[in-house]
Structure formats: structure tokens, C-alpha cells
Amino acid sequence: MDASISVRNLVKDFDSLRVLKGIDLEIPAGRLVTLLGPSGCGKTTLLRAISGITDPTSGEIWLKDRRIDGLPPENRNFGMVFQTYALFPHMTVEKNVAFGLEMRNVGRAEITRRVHAALELVGLAGHAGRLPKQLSGGQQQRVAVARAIVIEPDVLLFDEPLSNLDAKLRDSLREDLRHLQQKLAITSVYVTHDQAEAMALADEIVVMKDGQIVERGSPIDLYRRPRYRFTAEFLGMTNVLEADIAGSQCRLPWGEVRALDNPGETDVEGVAIRPEDLGVQPVEADHHGVVEQSMFMGAATHYWIGIGGRTVRAITAGGHMDILQNGQKVKLTAPARLHQLKTYHGDERRAA
Numbered sequence: 001m002d003a004s005i006s007v008r009n010l011v012k013d014f015d016s017l018r019v020l021k022g023i024d025l026e027i028p029a030g031r032l033v034t035l036l037g038p039s040g041c042g043k044t045t046l047l048r049a050i051s052g053i054t055d056p057t058s059g060e061i062w063l064k065d066r067r068i069d070g071l072p073p074e075n076r077n078f079g080m081v082f083q084t085y086a087l088f089p090h091m092t093v094e095k096n097v098a099f100g101l102e103m104r105n106v107g108r109a110e111i112t113r114r115v116h117a118a119l120e121l122v123g124l125a126g127h128a129g130r131l132p133k134q135l136s137g138g139q140q141q142r143v144a145v146a147r148a149i150v151i152e153p154d155v156l157l158f159d160e161p162l163s164n165l166d167a168k169l170r171d172s173l174r175e176d177l178r179h180l181q182q183k184l185a186i187t188s189v190y191v192t193h194d195q196a197e198a199m200a201l202a203d204e205i206v207v208m209k210d211g212q213i214v215e216r217g218s219p220i221d222l223y224r225r226p227r228y229r230f231t232a233e234f235l236g237m238t239n240v241l242e243a244d245i246a247g248s249q250c251r252l253p254w255g256e257v258r259a260l261d262n263p264g265e266t267d268v269e270g271v272a273i274r275p276e277d278l279g280v281q282p283v284e285a286d287h288h289g290v291v292e293q294s295m296f297m298g299a300a301t302h303y304w305i306g307i308g309g310r311t312v313r314a315i316t317a318g319g320h321m322d323i324l325q326n327g328q329k330v331k332l333t334a335p336a337r338l339h340q341l342k343t344y345h346g347d348e349r350r351a352a
């Protein structure tokens with residue numbers, strides 16, 4: 001099935017609080033889209049509206065050419081995975097995964113076949129007879145994933161499914177979710193406030209703030225060419241520098257002149273340089289700045305460099321050089337083209 005989702009002018013009010021301010025969103029069939037934004041921006045509310053758990057105040061939700069916003073959740077054939085695993089504690093893994101199929105009156109032999117196939121897919125083939133409490137958090141979340149996919153859903157919805165796991169388990173389940181989603185090609189919406197998770201998993205990232213969509217794009221587009229400062233900073237460390245702009249060129253605070261990637265913008269806050277794109281060389285004279293602080297991280301070293309009353313951050317790949325000492329004079333080299341960042345004000349037509 002071509003299970004694209006279309007959300008149109010979706011509004012959700014909780015009493016007098018407008019939590020979703022007219023969301024328009026297209027999710028292509030078979031792709032994984034992440035909703036990324038700070039806590040409280042409305043990600044869960046949007047996901048719950050798509051699932052049918054929450055009724056929107058106004059607006060429409062379509063699954064391909066069928067309007068679904070009036071349907072109860074059980075008539076949507078969506079699989080869901082939450083932050084808390086929400087397994088039945090007294091049922092075995094097998095029973096937990098079978099539950100949704102039993103609700104749908106699937107035959108016994110078919111249930112056994114599909115449950116085992118789903119457990120195989122999430123790497124738990126040998127654990128069918130265990131109880132949830134006999135499994136690690138990561139394994140319990142795998143059971144929750146098996147339970148979501150076993151019904152052969154049109155759409156998979158994830159709400160911060162990795163945030164209760166410790167870092168190592170989170171990384172391994174993240175990789176497995178990516179492979180699984182690509183293999184099954186089920187249309188997926190994945191909520192997270194974690195930019196690394198969004199970048200690792202998403203075909204497309206939708207950045208949200210205060211109940212609105214700021215912008216959307218592939219991970220690389222949003223990281224390299226965001227429209228707004230909000231997006232640039234949410235997706236990772238960045239230096240936002242005031243630069244003297246003249247036509248299609250700009251002059252950086254330390255005097256380097258560079259071409260602009262997106263000249264002619266209005267409402268610009270500055271030009272962006274990711275710390276890993278800023279070159280740093282130690283010099284004896286004619287320096288641009290001075291090392292204020294460093295942090296050795298193994299694969300990379302982070303520097304704070306003072307230049308005329310401000311501090312810029314640089315990250316150099318580890319291994320090639322000794323760490324520069326505090327007080328070391330340095331020259332900076334900016335990348336060949338620089339990208340301007342605008343201020344995000346929200347869509348005021350919709351903020352009422």
C-alpha cells in the first residue's frame with residue numbers, strides 16, 4: 001500500500017492553550033520522517049493526533065486518499081512504540097507480540113508464524129518464552145517494536161523510543177531500527193528531541209518550535225544549509241558570527257573575506273561556521289586569536305578561541321597534532337563559502 005500521510009492545517013487546543021498552530025505536513029510513503037524539537041513544542045501531540053489517541057481541534061489528516069482524522073485508533077492499522085515499553089508484565093514475549101493479532105481474530109497457525117518472524121526481525125528469536133522482567137530495557141523495547149510490526153501496519157509511529165535506554169543500548173537499537181525501517185519500508189513518523197538520533201534515522205527531519213514547523217529537509221541539507229539560526233543550533237554546535245556583508249561577500253571578524261552561499265537574505269543574524277569547518281593553525285605572529293580552553297575527546301579536540309572579545313569554537317580531528325596549549329596564538333581559516341542564518345519569528349498568521 002502507498003501509505004503516504006498528509007496533515008492539513010492541524011490545530012490542537014488544550015483549553016485556551018494552542019499547542020499545534022496549523023501544521024501542514026506531507027510524509028511520503030515508505031519514508032522515515034523525524035519530528036525534532038525542544039520539549040513542549042508539540043511533537044507528541046502531533047504524533048498522537050496522527051495515531052488517533054488525541055482528537056485535533058481542527059484540520060485534517062489523510063492516509064493516501066482516505067481521510068482518517070475521525071477514525072478511532074484501532075481502525076487506523078498503525079503500529080506504535082513509546083518511550084515506556086508498555087508490555088503486559090504477566091505475559092510472555094510471545095503472548096505480548098501475539099496480542100494485537102488475537103484482537104484481530106487472526107488464526108492460530110498464522111499468529112505463530114507471524115510472531116516468530118517478527119521476533120526474528122528484532123533479534124529476539126530465542127526469547128519467545130520469557131517474561132518482560134527477564135529482559136534488559138533494550139530487549140523489552142525490541143519486543144515493543146516486534147509488537148508494532150507484527151500487525152503489518154500501514155504506518156509506524158515512534159515517540160522517543162530510545163530515551164529510557166543507556167547510551168550503548170541506544171546506539172545499537174538505533175542502528176537496528178534504521179535497518180529494519182529500510183528493509184520493511186513502512187511509512188514512519190519518529191519523535192525525538194535528540195538531534196543525533198534524528199540525523200542518524202531520518203530520511204527527512206521536520207524541525208518544530210512552539211507548535212509550528214520551522215523547516216524541513218534531509219539531515220545533510222538542514223545541517224549544512226538551514227534557513228534559520230534555530231535549526232542550525234538545534235542540529236549541533238555552530239558559531240554564528242556577525243560579519244560585514246557587501247553584496248555576495250562577507251568579511252569575518254578576523255578579517256578573512258568569503259563568498260556567501262545565500263546572498264540577498266533579509267533578517268539575517270549572522271553567518272554560520274560549524275566548529276569542525278574552522279581551521280586552526282598555531283602561529284608566532286599575525287595571529288587572529290588565542291586558545292582559551294581545550295578539551296581532548298579522543299576522536300577530536302574541542303577548542304575555545306578568543307578573538308577580540310568573543311569566543312569561537314573549533315573542533316579538530318584527533319591524532320595529527322599535539323593539543324594546543326591555552327594562550328597559544330592561532331590563525332583561523334574559514335571555509336570557502338559561508339551560509340547566512342535568519343531569525344525565526346514563527347508564522348504569525350497562525351500563532352493567534
Ligand SMILES: Nc1ncnc2c1ncn2[C@@H]1O[C@H](COP(=O)(O)OP(=O)(O)O)[C@@H](O)[C@H]1O
Nearest residue numbers: 014017019037038039040041042043044045046
Ligand atoms: N493533555 C494535555 N492537557 C493540557 N496540556 C497538554 C496536554 N498534553 C500536552 N499538553 C501541553 O502541550 C504542549 C506540547 O506538549 P507535547 O506535545 O507533549 O510536547 P513535546 O512532545 O514536544 O515535548 C506542552 O505545553 C504541554 O504541556
Ligand SMILES: [Mg+2]
Nearest residue numbers: 043044045191
Ligand atoms: Mg513528547
